[in-house]
Structure formats: C-alpha cells, structure tokens
Amino acid sequence: MRLFAITTALILSIGCRPAAGVLIDDETIDDGVTDPTDDGTTDPTDDGTTDPNDTDPADTEPPEPEIATWEGEREFEFGGEWGDWGCEDTLTETGVEVTGDPSFANAVDACPICDHVFEVDVAEEALCPGEFDWYEDGIPVAQHVFRGLAIGNGGNVIMYSITEDDDGAWHREELAEGELVGVELEYWYGGTIYGAPYEVLGGATLHDLKP
Numbered sequence: 087m088r089l090f091a092i093t094t095a096l097i098l099s100i101g102c103r104p105a106a107g108v109l110i111d112d113e114t115i116d117d118g119v120t121d122p123t124d125d126g127t128t129d130p131t132d133d134g135t136t137d138p139n140d141t142d143p144a145d146t147e148p149p150e151p152e153i154a155t156w157e158g159e160r161e162f163e164f165g166g167e168w169g170d171w172g173c174e175d176t177l178t179e180t181g182v183e184v185t186g187d188p189s190f191a192n193a194v195d196a197c198p199i200c201d202h203v204f205e206v207d208v209a210e211e212a213l214c215p216g217e218f219d220w221y222e223d224g225i226p227v228a229q230h231v232f233r234g235l236a237i238g239n240g241g242n243v244i245m246y247s248i249t250e251d252d253d254g255a256w257h258r259e260e261l262a263e264g265e266l267v268g269v270e271l272e273y274w275y276g277g278t279i280y281g282a283p284y285e286v287l288g289g290a291t292l293h294d295l296k297p
Contacts, residue, residue, distance in 0.1 A: 156181035156204045156233075158271070158290025162213055164225075165282065172282075173214040177227060179290065181206030184232075193232050193248050196256035200234035200246060202295070220280065234258060241266040245273050262288065269295045 158179050165172015181204045184190035194203045208231065212224025232248035243264040250256050264273025269292045276285045 152294040152296075154183040154202070154204075154295040155293045156183075156206055156290050157293065158288060160286055160288040162284055162286055164214060164217075164279075164284045173217040175210075175213040177213070178209040179206050180209075181233075183292075183295075190232075192250070192256045196248050197234035197236075197246050197258040199236050200258075201237045202235045202292075203248065204233045204235070204292075206231050206233055225279065233261075235266070235271075237266055243271065243273060245275075262286070264288075266292075269293060 156179060160177045160179065161174070162176070163172065163174050183202055184205045185194055185200075185203045187194075190203070190205065193205075194200075197203060208227060208229045210227065211229065212221075212226050214221075215224030216222065218225070234246035234248050236244045236246070238244070243266050244260060245262040245264055246258040247261040248256065248258050262273040262275035264271060271288075271290045271292055273288045274286060275288075276283060278284070
C-alpha cells in the first residue's frame with residue numbers, strides 16, 4: 087500500500103511539471119517538443135537539385151547600361167597674327183553622356199538634331215594666368231558645360247554648345263566642326279576676345295559610345 091502511494095505521487099509530480107521553454111527573438115516560444123509527424127526520414131522526391139524555373143527576380147534583372155564618357159582636352163592659341171602678347175594653354179575635360187537621362191531632358195530637348203549630348207566638367211578655372219594685363223588671373227572659362235554632337239555622313243560632326251539662360255530657357259549654338267572616327271573625336275573652332283583672335287583644337291575619347 088505504501089509502495090502504491092509513493093508511485094502515484096511520483097507520477098503526479100512528473101505529469102504536472104511544466105515543460106522547459108526557450109525564448110527566441112523575444113516573441114516565439116520553442117518548447118523543445120519534437121514534431122510527432124517527423125519520422126526523421128528524408129523526402130525521397132528531394133534529389134538536392136535546384137529547380138531551374140525557380141529564379142530569384144534579383145538574379146534576372148538586366149545589367150545596367152553602359153554610359154558613354156568624355157575624356158579630352160582643348161588646346162587654345164591666343165594672339166596669332168597679333169604677335170608677342172599671345173599665349174598657348176590647355177583645358178582638361180571629363181564628362182558623361184546624358185542623352186537618355188530624364189534629369190537632363192531640358193538640355194537634350196534644346197538640341198533635337200543632336201545624336202548625343204554630354205555633360206562636361208572642365209578642370210581649369212582660367213587660361214593663361216598672368217599673361218594679360220586685362221586678365222591678371224587669366225581668361226576665365228566655364229567649368230560646367232553641355233556639348234551636343236550631330237553626326238553626319240562619314241563621321242562629320244557639328245558640335246553645339248547647349249546653355250541655360252537667366253530665365254531658365256535652354257538654347258543651342260553651333261560651336262565647332264569636327265570628325266568622329268570610332269570613339270575618337272577631333273574638332274576645331276575660333277573666336278575673338280577684345281578684338282584679338284584665338285584658335286582652338288579639341289579632342290576627346292568617347293568611351294563606350296553607341297551609334
């Protein structure tokens with residue numbers, strides 16, 4: 087009788103003990119109980135291969151298109167026939183094509199005849215500093231410009247300067263004539279400043295340029 091009472095008390099003590107729990111991510115309680123439907127066997131239909139039709143959308147996104155870049159120089163010669171006061175200097179330029187960029191739609195729309203439009207940064211602030219009394223710090227240059235290229239037969243090029251006026255309107259103006267061979271652009275133009283002439287020979291490599 088005494089043995090029955092001890093056995094009964096032991097069974098009641100074990101049966102009423104709460105299951106130990108583990109807190110996961112501060113939300114889910116894992117009581118450590120094994121799923122009774124899990125017999126430990128492996129799904130015979132799982133051969134370990136990946137379903138070729140099960141693709142992650144991130145893996146199928148098209149690659150970013152290559153954007154053409156501008157890397158070039160402009161060589162200026164001032165004076166010419168005016169003699170001793172002249173000088174020669176060079177501007178270094180880098181840029182990117184913005185023809186298909188909606189952020190530059192106003193600049194692109196200003197030159198509908200252009201096949202390509204580039205945003206170009208100029209490294210130097212001035213030409214020939216200290217050479218002219220009337221420009222002690224040099225002849226200032228625009229450091230941020232837009233160039234439009236209209237490409238004709240045989241690679242002949244008309245280059246346009248594309249600018250925004252004070253009222254926010256965009257305009258194009260023919261700047262130079264040139265020639266494009268592959269991705270190598272060469273162009274030339276001239277002008278005057280204070281009545282004195284200057285000539286410009288420019289060149290640029292248009293990396294990744296598409297027809």
